[in-house]
Amino acid sequence: MDGNAGRRRRVGLRRKAARVLRAVAPRAVTLIAVVARAAAAAEPAVVAALGRAAHAARRAMTAVRGAAARRGNPAALLRAVVSRPPPGPLFKPGLWRSPLRGQWLTSLLGLVLLCGLPIVAVTGLLSYAAYDPRLPGNDETPGAPLLKFFLFSWPTHPTWLYRVDQAIHITLGLALLPVVLAKLWSVLPKLFSWPPARSPAHALERLSLVMIVGGVLFEGVTGILNIQNFYIVPSFYTAHLYGGWVFLAGLITHVILKFPRMRAGLRSRSLRRELRTPLARTRPEDPDPAGLRAPAPAAPTLSRRGLLAAVGGASLMLAGLEVGQSIGGWTRWTALFGPRGLSVAQSGTLPVNRTAASIGLNDADVGEAYRLTLTGARTVTLTREQVLALPQHSVVLPIACVEGWSAAASWTGVRLADLAQLAGISRPTLARVESIESVGSFRRADLAGAQVSDPRSLLALRVNGADLSRDHGYPARTIIPNAPGVHNTKWVNKITFMGAA
């Protein structure tokens, strides 16, 4: 008897819920339609569109109500909702008609990215290692100790390592943007596939795509905005480093799960034959298990080789109009869009990443009152003239920025090792170099013992045969072989050496 009563109660509740739904839903839809019509009274086109949307919504509602009434339970209601794609053209497979989409194209673009993106990721992680974040004052991105497993003492040679690493990171990253866009284009219909998930596995896999798609776009946006000093993104170092790890997590899983499908896709057509196929003989790919090919492809307006040429050409254009700012020399004139490219070549100066004006440097800071304080076993205070009187050395070293640009110059100044000796430290293990600037994340840098001891590490007073300009750190700056640009501290007024006397 108890069971019967419970069943009756449940049926009663369900009927009540269905009644409420039936009563409320049409009124709500009508209300929305009325409000929308009133709001858009001035715009006939908008009214028409809204009217159509309201009509579609009403139709969907009717269908759902019908299904619910027939089956009379919530699961059926849910099934009824899911079984019909939402109104609007996006979820109709017939909308996607490009004859070029298909598993071969997606696999080929995927293969290019599989070769390129890991290089971008590794050069990025190397760049992080170059900041030597294990030294106490250098970690811009504290936290996640397990993700720092790969860090090592960043070497001072070869001196071009950081320069080349960053050039590859930025230039290859830019060059892969058209490939990423093309790859996303080739799979975009899948975003609107319906039902949204066929199984828990499918649902989880789709959710994991947030990591790879969101990750690659996020890394692209933060990187591209940062090299142009467009600081609307959150703290760049934190966002770009950990966003990169999220992307890598997505990438590794995606490759594991999709590699067999990519191989099958690549084998489904011959690249050589595609490269010989003009528009007139371009046919859609065969249907594939993933449903990448359009169900009803339109006639092609572009051959497959034409699409590949356009993507490749776009990559070459983006890279070609930027890479000159990393190579330097005459190629800088070709870097129309590199932020330290053609403009720097025209100005005929060495590029900088922070001007004296930006840190509010004033005459008093760098005039007669300037003193350099060296601390170690003892403290020594020197005027600029006294520093100039110490043994001077010249080295040709590149200055290379995390933003990708770099330039070589001839620097003249005092060896850091000599300054350490002066402060009573003969075997330095660490040096903290500080700047006159009072704020800013790179107003100081910690240098490892090997960096201080390297005979090419200088406290430079002159560059390319002339006194440093204020923008380059007058009265004195450090220049460390193979270090990231910001670790070559400008406007240096204090160096603290640690180590054995």
Added chain:
Amino acid sequence: MTEVIGRIRRWYGAHPLHLLALLAAFALAGYAARAVVAAGQWKLVALWFLVAIVGHDLLLFPLYSLADLSLRRLLPRHAEGAPAAPNSAANPQPPVINHLRVPAGFSLLLLLVWFPLILRISSSHYRQASGLSAAPYLWRWLAVTGVMFLASAISYALRLRHAAVKGRPPADRRPEGDPSSSMAPDAAKGGSTSKPTITRDT
């Protein structure tokens, strides 16, 4: 063992290793995200993740698709390059559409990447950082765009000339190596009806 795997497969929809790989990925991403939370940045970073995805999938993609669709609507039918088989020999004009798509696409791509400098949005930070003016970037972009359209127009003119020379002597000359029979079905309007039947398997 195989029975357990079979049951997981039925319930989950894939091999258990699939689940393991995905859980490992989520764990790694979650661990990285924890450092962002610790830095007090997670709301902004999550917002930007979302902005990046929505910006591409629901803004950039529909916009460029719409632009391409509009371009195709604007051009006369044969200019698209849709093989118009019956009269393709009589109408030897090469399609113009890709000569517009490529320079326009390249130009918009440059704008997409360098808009903070081209539109001078980041000009004050850029000047503070580099001591340089962002003013030239707009002109460089316009110049590059102009050069690309010009190059595209010249190459189209050359193709037209080539087609005219080739098409002159025999009036009914067909495109070489292309049996016209294979082109005909596409032109028989609608495309889909003439294609082999395809079942959509998702």
